[in-house]
Amino acid sequence: MTLSFAPPASAKASAVHRLPRLRIPLARSWPSFGRLLRGGSTRDLGRLPRYLVFLLAGLASVWTPILFYLSSTPPSFTSHMSLILPGSGASSSVNLAEIGQASTQTNSAFANNSVSPTETYKRLIAADRVVLEAARQLDVPRTAFGNPQVQLVDQTAFIHVKLNGPSPEEARARTRALLTAFTAEIDRLRADEQETREIGGLDAIHDYRASVARTRDDIAALRNSSGLYSAEQYQRYLQEAEALRARIETQRAEHARVESTVRQLEGRLDVDARTAAHILKLNSDEIYVALMQATAKTSSDLATAQASYGAHHPQVERTQAAHRLAQERMQARAQALIGAGVPLEQSVEGGRGALLADLVRKETERAGLASELGTLETQLAAERARLDALAPDAARLEDLQRDFDVAEAVFASAIARTQSQRTDIYASYPLVQVLEDPTLPDAPSSPSKKLSIAAGGGASILLLVALVMGWVRNAVITSLTRRGSDDAANAA
Structure with a gap:
């Protein structure tokens, strides 16, 4: 490494010529921070x-x-499987004779936007109790079994599950065990839901049964106290009373007609019906008729004797005695037959006899109609009194019967609904199907x-x-x- 020295600026301005720079090699040391940032020449092979x-x-x-x-x-193998949730619902309806209709409807698993069944099943597959059950089936420790990888496909009902294993067979066996534990857990949840619903339904059914029993007891007590077994029976009583009233009206009209006929005959014959009956009875007796004829003969003989002799003539007196004897015998016979005196009529031959017989017949018919009318009126009065007494009981019985019908219908529908709900097992946990069975990997995944x-x-x-x-x-x-x-x- 070398250092360069340069003269000061003032010396540089006054110097005639520039002195050469001196490069003095120094001992090597660590490079400066600027050198580390800038680096060296690209041609410096050092x-x-x-x-x-x-x-x-x-x-x-x-x-x-x-x-x-x-x-x-170590190598790890991955087995995967695919599940699918059908998106269609199901419904059924059953008509029960004399009970009603029971219907069930299972909505589509994707009908509710607030709940995703695929997300629910994703959580359930990875649930610890499902994984523990799968590990228990293979007698593998939970830590060595691994955690399943669950993937959902957007806008579909597919669920992809991956699980690792130390060998291809072990990976597939673990995936199968996970599938078995998952389906068993779904079945357990469905059974638990059905049991909970059934317990609630049975409680309601017990209440409905008790309500039906109470209403039935009230109806039985009312029937025993009133003798009225149904509202229809009271209606029949009303109809019978109305028919009886109509019959009485008809009977009154017939009685009035026959009575008018009797009055007309009595006016025409100038006798009443009782006397006409006596006359007919006496004239139908042979002894009385013979006595009447004998009386008539003595009366004729007396008139002849009185016309021929004086009042105190022995012939007249004998004829008078015979006439009195004949009258006494005739009156005695009449007294024995009808308990009355000698009738006015001495003979009923001709059309007068037929009129007398008609008068007696009409009077008998009138009396029969009057008696029957009285009986019917008495019966109608009793029937009306009974209907008045039964009216409150009939209204109460009709109310109780209506309550009983409603309670029985509710009870029957509750039973039908409880029974039909047993088929609705996919309401909370929809149906899931295996689209792709657990695969046997042919190469390690890691x-x-x-x-x-x-x-x-x-x-x-x-x-x-x-x-x-x-x-x-x-x-x-x-x-x-x-x-x-x-x-x-x-x-x-």
Whole structure:
């Protein structure tokens, strides 16, 4: 290393000629900081050993870890599988006779934007209990089993899973065990959800059953106390009462008609129906008819005797005695037959007899109608009293029956819904299918020789580029400084 000495500025101005500079070699020491920044001449080959040393040290620091990694790292194989979540939902409907309709509907797994089933399954696959279960199946320690790598494909329902193993068969076995543990965990979660829902549904069913039983007991108690078994029965009672009322109206009209006929016949015959019945009864008795004929004959004989003899003539007296005897016998016979005196009618021959018979028949019909009408009116009054007493019970029974029907329908629908929910197992945890079975790797995934060599080569190239830049840095800095001075001078 040399030092240069130059005369002062004042001496430089007065000197006639310039003295040559003296270069005195000094002892070598560490280069200055400026020299480290600027570097040396690109033609100075004395710098080459230092750069070679740096190159060899840099290559050794790059390739030694790479070679150690390739030689000491055991091979690792990666098995992968692909899962898919179908995106369509499912629905079903069942009509139950006399009960109602039970329907189930499973929405698509991707219908809710706030919940991603693929993200849920990604977390579940990597869950510690799933990995522990898979390691337990293979009797492998959890630390040696490894962690699965789960990757989701955007805008799809695919889930890619990767898992490493010391051998191809071991990697595939671990992936299969992970798949088995994952599906078993999903089934357990679904079963737990179904059990929880079923417990809640059974509690509701017990409440509905108790409500139905209470309503049934109330209905039974009301039936026992009132004798009314249904609201339809009360309606039938109302219909029967209305029919009875209509029948009474008809009976009244018929009774009025027959009574009018009886009055007309009584006015025409100038006898009442009771007397007409007595006349017909007496004239139908042969003894009475014979006595009546005998009385008529004695009456005729008496009239003849009175016309021929005096009032006290023995013939007249004998005829009068015979006539009185005949009348007494006839009255006695009438008394025995009808319990009344001698009737006014002595003969019912001709059309008068038919009219008398018609009068008696109509009177009998009128009496029958009157009796039947009285019975019907009594029955109607009793029926109305019973309906008035049953009206509150019928209203209460109808309300209870309606409550019972509603409670029974709710109870039946709850049972049907509980049963149908057993098929809806994919509501919270949608269906997942294996799109690609766990693969058997044919080459180790690590250590990667190609990647390691490529990384070492890249690092070596970067080291060479750095050393080349260090070799020419003085020329580059000088060129940049000179360009800056020229630009400044041009600007001035």
